[in-house]
Amino acid sequence: MSEYKRVNELGSREAEQPNDEFSGPDVHGHFGRYGGVFVGETLIAAVEELDQVYTRMAADPAFWAEFDHDLKHYVGRPSPLYFAERLTKHYGGAKIMLKREDLNHTGAHKINNTIGQALLAKFMGKPRIIAETGAGQHGVASATIAARLGLECHVYMGAEDIKRQSANVYRMKLLGANVISVESGSRTLKDALNEALRDWATNVDNTYYIIGTVAGPSPYPRMVRDFQSVIGREARAQSLEQFGRLPDALVACVGGGSNAIGLFYPFLRDTEVAMYGVEAGGDGIETGRHAAPLSAGRPGVLHGNRTYLMSDEAGQILETHSVSAGLDYPGVGPEHSWLKDIGRVHYVDATDTEALTAFRDCTRMEGIIPALESSHAIAYAGKLAATMSPDQIIIVNLSGRGDKDIHTVAEIDGIKI
Amino acid sequence: MSRISETIASKQAQGKKVLIPYIVAGDPGLELTVPLMHALVASGADIIELGMPFSDPSSDGPVIQLGAERALRAGTTLKHIFAMVREFRQQDKDTPILLMGYLNPIETMGYEAFASEVSASGADGLLIVDLPTVECEEFFAAAHGHDLDTVFLVAPTTNENRLESICKHSTGYLYYVSLKGVTGAAISDHGEIRAKIAHLRTVTELPIIVGFGIKDAASALGMAAISDGVIVGSALVDKIGHLQAGKSYSNAQLVATVGVIGEIRSAIDAL
Numbered sequence: 001m002s003e004y005k006r007v008n009e010l011g012s013r014e015a016e017q018p019n020d021e022f023s024g025p026d027v028h029g030h031f032g033r034y035g036g037v038f039v040g041e042t043l044i045a046a047v048e049e050l051d052q053v054y055t056r057m058a059a060d061p062a063f064w065a066e067f068d069h070d071l072k073h074y075v076g077r078p079s080p081l082y083f084a085e086r087l088t089k090h091y092g093g094a095k096i097m098l099k100r101e102d103l104n105h106t107g108a109h110k111i112n113n114t115i116g117q118a119l120l121a122k123f124m125g126k127p128r129i130i131a132e133t134g135a136g137q138h139g140v141a142s143a144t145i146a147a148r149l150g151l152e153c154h155v156y157m158g159a160e161d162i163k164r165q166s167a168n169v170y171r172m173k174l175l176g177a178n179v180i181s182v183e184s185g186s187r188t189l190k191d192a193l194n195e196a197l198r199d200w201a202t203n204v205d206n207t208y209y210i211i212g213t214v215a216g217p218s219p220y221p222r223m224v225r226d227f228q229s230v231i232g233r234e235a236r237a238q239s240l241e242q243f244g245r246l247p248d249a250l251v252a253c254v255g256g257g258s259n260a261i262g263l264f265y266p267f268l269r270d271t272e273v274a275m276y277g278v279e280a281g282g283d284g285i286e287t288g289r290h291a292a293p294l295s296a297g298r299p300g301v302l303h304g305n306r307t308y309l310m311s312d313e314a315g316q317i318l319e320t321h322s323v324s325a326g327l328d329y330p331g332v333g334p335e336h337s338w339l340k341d342i343g344r345v346h347y348v349d350a351t352d353t354e355a356l357t358a359f360r361d362c363t364r365m366e367g368i369i370p371a372l373e374s375s376h377a378i379a380y381a382g383k384l385a386a387t388m389s390p391d392q393i394i395i396v397n398l399s400g401r402g403d404k405d406i407h408t409v410a411e412i413d414g415i416k417i
Numbered sequence: 418m419s420r421i422s423e424t425i426a427s428k429q430a431q432g433k434k435v436l437i438p439y440i441v442a443g444d445p446g447l448e449l450t451v452p453l454m455h456a457l458v459a460s461g462a463d464i465i466e467l468g469m470p471f472s473d474p475s476s477d478g479p480v481i482q483l484g485a486e487r488a489l490r491a492g493t494t495l496k497h498i499f500a501m502v503r504e505f506r507q508q509d510k511d512t513p514i515l516l517m518g519y520l521n522p523i524e525t526m527g528y529e530a531f532a533s534e535v536s537a538s539g540a541d542g543l544l545i546v547d548l549p550t551v552e553c554e555e556f557f558a559a560a561h562g563h564d565l566d567t568v569f570l571v572a573p574t575t576n577e578n579r580l581e582s583i584c585k586h587s588t589g590y591l592y593y594v595s596l597k598g599v600t601g602a603a604i605s606d607h608g609e610i611r612a613k614i615a616h617l618r619t620v621t622e623l624p625i626i627v628g629f630g631i632k633d634a635a636s637a638l639g640m641a642a643i644s645d646g647v648i649v650g651s652a653l654v655d656k657i658g659h660l661q662a663g664k665s666y667s668n669a670q671l672v673a674t675v676g677v678i679g680e681i682r683s684a685i686d687a688l
Binding site: 206 | 445474482495526549567570573579594598599602611
C-alpha cells in the first residue's frame with residue numbers, strides 16, 4: 001500500500017516544537033524575569049489547579065480537536081488574509097494584507113480565547129463564569145460562550161467604559177450575562193480586573209475566571225497565547241499559500257496584547273519576519289496621556305504578573321488614556337515585556353489622531369470599518385509600508401470590527417446618533 | 418527573639434489573646450496616623466498592622482479600598498510611612514509594627530533599600546499580600562538581612578505543599594484568613610476554621626492569628642477562642658473614614674473613633 005503524504009490542514013499545530021528560548025514560560029510561568037504568580041493566598045490553589053488542568057488538556061489531541069471544531073463551525077475560521085489594495089496604494093509601498101479577525105463570530109479575536117477557556121470551565125465542572133472587559137469585546141465573547149454552554153456569566157466592566165460602549169453592554173445583557181458596573185479606582189479596565197479577582201477569591205469553589213488577555217497570573221499568559229495562536233498559524237500558512245513565502249513584517253495593536261501574541265507567536269522563530277506591536281499613544285507619548293507601558297513604562301507587579309506597567313515614581317498605577325477602550329490598560333502581557341527586552345519585537349505607538357485617520361481610511365478605501373484598537377495597527381502599518389518596497393508584504397492583524405466604536409467616532413465628529 | 422515574637426509570647430504567658438488592629442497609613446490625612454496608633458495602643462492593641470496604600474488593592478474589600486484611596490489622595494508614600502513609624506517610636510518603644518501592603522511600590526523602591534528603611538525606622542515586620550513564597554526569595558533575604566519578621570497569609574484554600582513552604586518562610590506569626598473572599602466579608606463557618614487551625618497546630622509552632630471578617634466583640638470572641646489572637650481591619654478603617662483630614666482631634670476623640678478595639682480587648686480578655 002502506498003504511503004500518502006500527509007498535508008497539514010490549514011494552520012494546524014506542529015507536532016514538535018523545538019526546545020529553545022521561545023519555548024517559555026518556565027514551570028513557574030516566567031518569561032525571562034516577567035510573568036509568574038503574584039496573587040493573594042486564597043487564589044493560589046485555584047491558579048495551580050488551572051495550571052495542572054490546562055497542562056494536561058494541552059497534551060491531549062482530543063481537546064484541540066474539540067477546540068478546532070468549534071473554531072471552524074462556530075467562529076467561522078479560518079479567517080481570510082485579505083489584500084487591501086487601495087490602502088496599499090494610498091500608503092505607497094509594501095503590500096498591506098489584513099488578517100480578518102473582524103469576521104469572527106462576535107466580531108473580534110476575543111472569541112478564540114473564550115472558546116478554549118470555556119472548554120476548560122466545562123471540563124472542570126465550574127457552573128459560574130466571570131470575566132472583565134474594557135471595550136466590551138471580551139465580555140461579549142464570554143457572554144456568548146456562556147450562553148452556548150448554559151453557564152452563569154458575570155462581567156465586570158468599569159463605569160467609564162460602560163458609558164462609552166453602551167452597545168456592547170446591551171449585547172451582553174441580551175446574551176443573558178449580568179454586567180456589573182465597577183465604580184472603584186479609575187473606573188476602567190484595570191479596576192474591572194481587580195473586581196473580578198475579588199469575586200474569584202470569594203467564589204473560588206464554583207467559579208471559572210476567563211481572563212481576556214495574555215496577562216494575569218500563570219497559566220493565563222501561556223494559555224491565552226496558545227488559544228490565540230491560531231491567528232498566526234493561519235496567517236503563516238496563508239502567506240505561504242498566497243505568496244510562496246513568509247511576510248516581511250507583522251503589525252498588531254497591543255493593549256494587554258492577546259491579538260498581537262496570537263499573530264506573532266507562530267512566527268517568533270522566523271528570524272526574517274520583523275514584528276511591530278503598536279501601543280496606544282493617546283494624546284502623544286510626550287504628553288503622558290497615553291496607554292503605552294512598553295514604550296514609556298517600567299517593570300513592576302500588577303494583576304498577578306511582573307511586567308511593564310505605567311506607574312508613578314512611588315509605584316502607584318497611573319490612569320491611562322486612549323480613544324480605544326480596549327487598549328486603555330496600564331499593563332501588558334509578560335511575554336511582550338520579555339520580547340521587548342530581547343529585541344525580538346519592536347514596540348511602537350500610534351496616537352488617537354493617527355488611529356482615527358486610519359479608521360476613516362480603512363472604512364472609505366476598503367469598505368471595512370475596523371475597531372479603534374485595530375486602527376492603531378493600521379496607522380503604524382501605513383507609516384511602515386511607505387518605507388518599504390512594493391514587493392514586500394506586511395500582515396496587519398485586523399483584530400476586530402468597529403461597529404462598537406461608531407458612537408465614539410460620531411461624538412468626536414460632533415454628530416449625535 | 419523579635420519584638421513581635423516577644424510580645425506574643427508574653428501575652429501567651431499571661432494566658433491572654435493577641436489583638437492586632439489594621440489601619441491604612443495616611444488615612445484620611447498624614448497627620449492623623451501617629452495619634453491614631455497611640456490611641457490604638459491606649460485601647461489595648463498589642464501589635465499594629467500599618468497598611469501601605471496601593472492604587473489597586475485586589476485582595477481588599479470596599480472598606481479598605483476606600484481607605485487606600487483616601488490615603489493616596491492625602492499624598493501618602495513609603496517615605497511618609499517610614500517617618501510615621503519613626504515618630505511613633507519616639508514615644509512607644511514596645512509596640513511592634515508590621516507593615517502590610519502590595520508588592521509594586523516596594524519593587525519600585527527596591528527590596529534592599531526598602532528593608533533597610535523599614536528596619537531603620539523602627540518597624541518590625543512585613544506582610545506582602547501579593548507575594549507568594551515561591552516568588553519571595555530575594556525579598557525574604559532582604560527582610561531577614563535587616564532582622565525583619567516576614568508574615569504570610571494562610572487561606573482556607575491553602576494546600577499541604579504550600580503550607581509547608583509558608584511555615585518555612587514565616588516568622589513572628591501566621592496570619593490565618595478566616596474566609597474565602599476579601600477583607601471585610603462575613604465569617605460563616607466557625608467549625609471549618611476550628612478544624613483548619615487544629616490542623617495548622619500539627620505542622621507549626623508559630624502563633625496563629627485570625628483575620629478577615631472580624632468586626633465586633635462577638636466575632637472576635639469566636640475567633641480568639643480557637644486561635645492565639647485576632648486582627649481587626651475593615652471595622653476600624655470604616656470608623657476612621659469618618660475623620661476629616663486637616664481637622665484636629667483630641668486623644669479622647671481618637672480613642673472613641675477606635676472604640677471597637679477597646680470593646681474587643683475587654684471581650685477577649687474575659688476569655
